[in-house]
Amino acid sequence: MNDPISTWERVKIVNNRVSELLIYNWRIENIPDNFSNLTELTLLSLYGNTNLNYPDNISSLTKLEELNLGKIYISRIPNFVFTIPNLTKLKVQTNEELTTYDTRINNFNLNLIWYQENKLPFSELEKIESKNISNTWILPQRNSVIGNDTIVYYQSSYHLIAPDTTNNNVYKWYKDGNLISDEINNNLIVNEDGQYNCVITNTRYTGFNVSSANINITNNTEFLNDSLILVKLFNENIYNKLEWPLPNNNNNVLLKNWKGITHSGFQGDKISTVQISNSNIYFIPKQFNSINRIDSLDVSSNHLNFDQLYGIKNITVNSYLSYSPQKNVGKESSIGFEDTALTIDVDKSVTDTSGRNQYQWYKDNIIITGANQRTYTTSEIGTYHCEITNPDFPDLTLYQNNIFIFDQNLFNQDSTIVRQISESNIGNTLGWNLNDPISTWNGVNLRGGRVNGLHLTNKNLSNLPTNINNLDKLDSLNVSNNNINTLPITWNSLTELTYLDFSENQVSTIPLELYSLSNITHLNISNNIIAVFDDSISNLILLDFFDVSNNLFTFDDLLLVNKDNITSFNYTPQGLAGQEQFIGTAGIIEISVDATVDPYVTTNSYQWFYERNIIIGETERTYTVNNQYGIYHVTISNLELPGLTLRTSDINVTPEATFVTDSLALITLLDGNPNHQLDWITTTPVGSWEGIKVDGLSTRVIFIDVWSKNLDTFPSSLATLDSLHEINFGSNNLTSLPQELDQLSALEYANFSNNHLTFVELNKVQIDTSYNFVYQNQKNIGEESTTVTLENGFNYLIVPDDSKTSDDNFQWYRNGDVINGATSDSLRVNNIGEYNYTIVNPHYPDALLSSFSITVDGEVTSINDGKESIIKVFPNPSNALIHVQTISSIYISDISIYSTNGSEMYSVVKTSMSLNNWELNISSLSKGVYIMKIVTNNDIINIKIQKN
Numbered sequence: 001m002n003d004p005i006s007t008w009e010r011v012k013i014v015n016n017r018v019s020e021l022l023i024y025n026w027r028i029e030n031i032p033d034n035f036s037n038l039t040e041l042t043l044l045s046l047y048g049n050t051n052l053n054y055p056d057n058i059s060s061l062t063k064l065e066e067l068n069l070g071k072i073y074i075s076r077i078p079n080f081v082f083t084i085p086n087l088t089k090l091k092v093q094t095n096e097e098l099t100t101y102d103t104r105i106n107n108f109n110l111n112l113i114w115y116q117e118n119k120l121p122f123s124e125l126e127k128i129e130s131k132n133i134s135n136t137w138i139l140p141q142r143n144s145v146i147g148n149d150t151i152v153y154y155q156s157s158y159h160l161i162a163p164d165t166t167n168n169n170v171y172k173w174y175k176d177g178n179l180i181s182d183e184i185n186n187n188l189i190v191n192e193d194g195q196y197n198c199v200i201t202n203t204r205y206t207g208f209n210v211s212s213a214n215i216n217i218t219n220n221t222e223f224l225n226d227s228l229i230l231v232k233l234f235n236e237n238i239y240n241k242l243e244w245p246l247p248n249n250n251n252n253v254l255l256k257n258w259k260g261i262t263h264s265g266f267q268g269d270k271i272s273t274v275q276i277s278n279s280n281i282y283f284i285p286k287q288f289n290s291i292n293r294i295d296s297l298d299v300s301s302n303h304l305n306f307d308q309l310y311g312i313k314n315i316t317v318n319s320y321l322s323y324s325p326q327k328n329v330g331k332e333s334s335i336g337f338e339d340t341a342l343t344i345d346v347d348k349s350v351t352d353t354s355g356r357n358q359y360q361w362y363k364d365n366i367i368i369t370g371a372n373q374r375t376y377t378t379s380e381i382g383t384y385h386c387e388i389t390n391p392d393f394p395d396l397t398l399y400q401n402n403i404f405i406f407d408q409n410l411f412n413q414d415s416t417i418v419r420q421i422s423e424s425n426i427g428n429t430l431g432w433n434l435n436d437p438i439s440t441w442n443g444v445n446l447r448g449g450r451v452n453g454l455h456l457t458n459k460n461l462s463n464l465p466t467n468i469n470n471l472d473k474l475d476s477l478n479v480s481n482n483n484i485n486t487l488p489i490t491w492n493s494l495t496e497l498t499y500l501d502f503s504e505n506q507v508s509t510i511p512l513e514l515y516s517l518s519n520i521t522h523l524n525i526s527n528n529i530i531a532v533f534d535d536s537i538s539n540l541i542l543l544d545f546f547d548v549s550n551n552l553f554t555f556d557d558l559l560l561v562n563k564d565n566i567t568s569f570n571y572t573p574q575g576l577a578g579q580e581q582f583i584g585t586a587g588i589i590e591i592s593v594d595a596t597v598d599p600y601v602t603t604n605s606y607q608w609f610y611e612r613n614i615i616i617g618e619t620e621r622t623y624t625v626n627n628q629y630g631i632y633h634v635t636i637s638n639l640e641l642p643g644l645t646l647r648t649s650d651i652n653v654t655p656e657a658t659f660v661t662d663s664l665a666l667i668t669l670l671d672g673n674p675n676h677q678l679d680w681i682t683t684t685p686v687g688s689w690e691g692i693k694v695d696g697l698s699t700r701v702i703f704i705d706v707w708s709k710n711l712d713t714f715p716s717s718l719a720t721l722d723s724l725h726e727i728n729f730g731s732n733n734l735t736s737l738p739q740e741l742d743q744l745s746a747l748e749y750a751n752f753s754n755n756h757l758t759f760v761e762l763n764k765v766q767i768d769t770s771y772n773f774v775y776q777n778q779k780n781i782g783e784e785s786t787t788v789t790l791e792n793g794f795n796y797l798i799v800p801d802d803s804k805t806s807d808d809n810f811q812w813y814r815n816g817d818v819i820n821g822a823t824s825d826s827l828r829v830n831n832i833g834e835y836n837y838t839i840v841n842p843h844y845p846d847a848l849l850s851s852f853s854i855t856v857d858g859e860v861t862s863i864n865d866g867k868e869s870i871i872k873v874f875p876n877p878s879n880a881l882i883h884v885q886t887i888s889s890i891y892i893s894d895i896s897i898y899s900t901n902g903s904e905m906y907s908v909v910k911t912s913m914s915l916n917n918w919e920l921n922i923s924s925l926s927k928g929v930y931i932m933k934i935v936t937n938n939d940i941i942n943i944k945i946q947k948n
Contacts, residue, residue: 014040024048024068036060047071047091059083070094070114077102093117093137099144101127111135119144121164121210122202140207147213153220153267154191162186162198163212170201193218193268220267225290227255230274232285241280262296270294277301277322284311296320303327305398306390307351313392324396329388332401334449336408341379344403346386358389381405383448406449413470414451418444420465421456429460448473452496457481469493480504480524487511495519503527503547515539526550526570533557541565549573554646555638556598572644577636580649584656585625587687588703589696591651592622593634607635625696627687629653658686658694661720662701666692668717669706677709691728698723707731707751719743730754730774735781737761753777758803758849759841775847781839782851783879786948789857794830796874797854799837800881808839826874832856871934877946880923884934891915894935897922900944906930922947 006013012020017040025048036058044061045068046052052072058080066089067081075097081087082104090105091114092098098118105113112135115128119142128138146163162171165186173183175194190196198212234244244258255263255271262273273296281302288311297315300322309323330347346359361371363382376384386400415438422432432441439446445453450473461482468474469490476499485506491497491513500517501524508529515536523540524547531552537560540546546561547570554577563569578594598604608618611630615623623632630653636646657663663686670678680689686701687694693703700723708731719740726749734755741764750765751774758781767773781803788795799810804825812822814833829835833856839849872885886892895918897906909921922930925947934941 012043019043021045028052031055031058039063042066044068054078055080062086065089066112067091074098076100077105082107088112090114096142099146100124103127106131113137116140117142121146122169122200122205123164123166125205126166139205141205143208143211145211145213149214149216151216151218153218155219155221155224157189157191158217160188160190160196160198160215162200164200164210166202168202168204170203172199172201173197174199190217218266218268222270223255223263223267226271229285229287229291230255230258230261230271232287233276233281233283236283236285237279237281239280241278242276272296274298282308284308286311288312289314292316294318298322300324301327303349305329305350306357306388306393306396307353309393309396310354323393326396326398328399328401330401332404332447334404334406334446336411336449337379337381337405338408341377342405343375343377344384344405345375346388346400350388350398350400354390354392356390356392358391360387360389361385362387378405381407402448404448408449411449414438414473417465417467417471418451418454420467421454421461424463424465425459425461427460429458430456445476452476454478457501464488466490472496475499477501487514489513492516498522498542500524510534512536518542521545523547529575531557533560535560538562544568546570551575552577554598555604555636555641555644556601558641558644559601559638571641574644574646576649577646578648581651583651583653583696585627585629585653585687585694585696586656586658586685586699587692587694587696587701588624588626589653590622590624591632591653593636593648597646597648598636601638603638603640605637605639609633609635625653626693627655627685629655653696655685656696656699658701659699662686662694662699662723665715665717665720666701666704668715669711672713672715673709673711675710675712678706695723702726702746704728714738716740722746725749727751733779735761737764739764742766748772750774755779756781759805759808759839759844759847760803762844762847763805775844778847778849780852781849782854783948784852785855786852786875786879787855787857787877787946788829788875789877789946790830790832794828795856795876796826796828796872797835797837797856798826798875798883799839799851804839805841807841807843809841810837810839812837829856871936871941871943873932873943873945877948878922879948880921882920882922882932882945884918884920884932886916886936888916889938891937892918892934893937895920896933896935897925897945898931898933900929900931 005011010022011018018038019040020043021041022045024045028049029051031052031054033055035055037060039060039062041061041064043066044064047068047070050071050073061084063086064084065086067084067087068091070091071094074095077092087108088110089112090108090110093114094117096119099120101115101120101124110133113128113133114137116137116139121144125138125141128136152158169186171184171186173180173188174197188196194217196215196217200210231246234240234242234246242259255261256265260275261271263269263271271291271294274291274294275296275298277298278301281299281304284299284304293316295318297312297317298320299312304323304326312323329350335342359372359374361368361376362385363380368376382405384403384405388398388400418438418441419434422428422430422434430442438444443455444451445455451471452473453476454474455476455478457478458481461479461484463484464479464487466488468488470493472493473496474494475496477497478499478501480501481504483506484502485508487502487507489511491511494517496519497517498519499522500520503524503526505528507525510525510530510533512534515534516539518539519542520540521542522545523543526547527550529552543566545568546566548558549570549572552575553571554574558571561569578597581594583589583591593606606619606621608615608623610628610632632651632653634648636648637644666686667682670676670680678690686692691705692701694700695702701721702723702725704724705728707728711729711732711734714729714734714737716738719738720743722743723746724744725746727747728751730751731754734752734757737757747767749772750767752762752765753774754777756779762775765773788797810823810825812819812827813836814831819827827835835854835856836851841847870887870890874883876882884892884895892915895910897908898904906925908924911919913919927947929944929946932943932945934943
């Protein structure tokens with residue numbers, strides 16, 4: 001492409017313009033749109049480019065003289081050719097699809113034309129030669145077939161014409177591939193089925209032939225006749241159910257598309273099957289007998305009587321003929337009987353042109369002997385029908401529909417009951433004119449002179465007659481979409497009732513007798529306010545449709561229904577389950593699904609919600625609320641009734657004040673412990689205080705947990721909390737408990753561990769120590785930082801009486817070491833050091849109490865040396881009680897307490913236990929050193945004592 005264009009093969013350049021372009025057999029596929037710019041082109045050859053696409057708008061090749069379009073497989077001369085004004089040579093040879101000569105070529109002054117190796121018929125070749133172009137090539141041509149194979153239907157004959165006509169043509173006609181002798185004209189009249197074609201040769205143009213396409217000739221007279229008879233059948237039965245798409249043109253009937261008709265679709269074939277049973281056919285055209293030789297004919301379950309069936313009697317059916325049964329004859333009718341005999345007749349639609357019909361009358365399905373005429377006269381009430389037969393059609397019995405001769409009195413009774421529906425419902429929209437016959441009242445169905453159906457939906461009814469039970473022939477009752485809130489009590493006589501619908505009302509209770517109507521198959525009670533089924537719902541064993549949706553049923557009632565036998569059981573959705581609850585609580589309270597909702601169903605699944613948000617993990621029937629006020633609800637499901645989720649009515653939980661005495665008792669705990677670490681906001685509900693639980697129902701405090709809150713005092717007022725179940729005062733600083741603790745009669749658990757409590761205090765807790773009483777790990781007991789000074793080389797350490805019980809066992813220690821044998825409640829000491837004691841008690845096997853350390857120093861505190869052998873003062877120091885004991889020969893007559901300088905005497909409580917044993921309570925004294933003056937029968941002894 002980089003070389004000069006003058007060097008390119010098959011391109012000729014004159015005056016720097018392309019004048020000749022020979023691009024034959026180069027597999028070129030596209031000629032560009034700007035090809036017309038080659039305005040100096042005089043010769044163009046496109047021969048052999050079999051997939052060539054060319055634009056039709058090449059219009060500027062005004063100097064082009066020779067064009068070769070051979071073998072590019074065109075079927076027509078391209079339009080652009082006819083825009084070239086100076087064309088003298090045109091070559092369109094070897095295009096197999098080129099079958100015509102384009103007469104526009106006549107507008108050129110051609111001196112050469114090539115049209116050979118195409119498929120031109122003889123008449124087209126004559127057109128070319130008639131132009132006398134000096135250099136014409138038209139031979140050879142390829143054998144060609146003109147037209148496409150066709151199918152032609154005819155009734156008597158058909159006229160065939162050869163597809164090419166010229167003076168030198170020779171015609172040969174063929175039928176089914178065989179030459180038809182003596183038929184040498186360009187047309188042929190045929191009256192036999194077969195495949196025809198014509199082969200044409202020409203005495204002038206030899207070496208090839210032209211043939212017509214195959215023409216398949218078929219006589220469709222029988223098919224068309226059958227088709228027109230079926231169309232007539234369709235048209236004469238105006239209300240048929242044939243579902244046949246009738247054509248606008250009877251010559252284009254596609255029977256193979258007709259329901260019940262079997263046909264190949266080829267019009268030379270006859271219909272093979274006519275299956276038109278149950279198609280609401282009343283008439284059969286007389287011409288139907290001409291539909292002959294079919295395989296199967298079924299006209300059963302229509303409305304054909306014997307006269308009509310004679311229309312098919314002569315049809316030859318190869319394998320299957322069915323005309324039985326036929327629909328019942330006539331309509332049901334009712335005649336009221338009072339006194340005069342009545343004559344009844346077979347319906348007029350049953351004609352008897354043949355005179356061969358036979359009749360038999362029945363009463364209440366029992367044959368009436370001798371009743372063999374078309375009419376029958378009777379004076380008896382009952383249900384009559386006639387059966388008609390004909391010996392020419394032995395498989396068919398026609399049944400006259402029932403004629404009811406009814407008791408006029410029962411008819412009047414039914415009419416009166418129905419009339420009450422209108423009269424007792426003021427403002428109804430029934431639209432009845434009570435002066436007209438009941439048969440004209442909209443929604444009232446009669447059968448046999450009795451009311452058998454009431455369809456009174458959306459008629460603004462508020463009640464039904466209490467004696468509706470007397471409509472004992474009623475088989476369907478529909479009073480849906482009204483305002484009925486109470487149904488009649490009595491239903492037991494409605495034994496023929498199969499359809500009952502009282503949906504869209506305000507009914508709350510199903511009468512018990514309704515459950516006895518065991519023939520009901522359709523029951524719709526949806527959109528009422530019914531909440532309960534009786535167990536006898538199981539009596540309705542024939543139910544096929546049951547709609548109980550949009551009521552107030554819960555699973556315990558729905559599970560009573562034997563749903564396995566019901567085709568359609570609609571039970572979802574249901575309204576809110578249970579009543580709305582309003583619960584006031586001072587703290588903790590257990591709330592529950594309404595007790596009336598499924599109390600005995602064990603297969604339900606529950607889910608609690610608070611303020612419409614799911615409470616994760618709360619899936620029991622009950623839920624414990626702890627000071628979380630608001631609106632709760634529960635959803636309930638059951639795998640046995642999938643698709644239904646019940647929702648309870650709201651459970652409203654609101655705050656309520658705690659029992660006043662309990663509140664005040666807790667306030668004393670605050671007030672009595674100024675160093676407490678309790679985070680109680682006393683302006684909020686008690687149940688919200690840290691560590692406090694209040695029973696929401698009784699408003700009593702039931703739980704206290706004040707673990708490690710730096711409490712020093714347990715006020716006696718807490719003993720008034722007689723609903724208290726659990727108490728936890730562990731890890732505080734308690735040294736004593738009130739005696740009134742035994743008033744906590746409801747106490748089930750107590751924790752006083754890790755305080756300063758002795759067994760004397762622990763005994764005040766009246767609870768089982770082995771399980772629900774936690775008392776271990778007590779801190780040191782007794783007085784902290786106690787110092788005792790040896791007097792005359794010794795002194796006594798004594799466990800205070802208020803810190804010991806009769807079951808206690810003691811052990812004394814000095815400087816952390818056990819003092820062997822020191823296991824009493826007192827210890828005589830004559831060495832300085834750090835002393836303490838421990839106490840165990842068999843009632844508290846896991847507890848070991850240990851006292852604070854007692855410091856014994858060596859300072860002499862005695863004023864009267866040498867008296868220690870006859871008198872003992874202990875404990876000294878002391879914070880409360882001091883004991884004074886003498887030997888048996890020394891009697892105490894008085895004891896006084898003075899300041900150390902003897903200037904002031906102090907009043908203390910003195911108790912003479914015996915002549916040798918006194919007890920003083922110095923708890924009222926301030927801390928310090930005092931002089932104790934002991935008056936005996938032998939002497940006056942002064943002893944220094946210390947008050948801690």
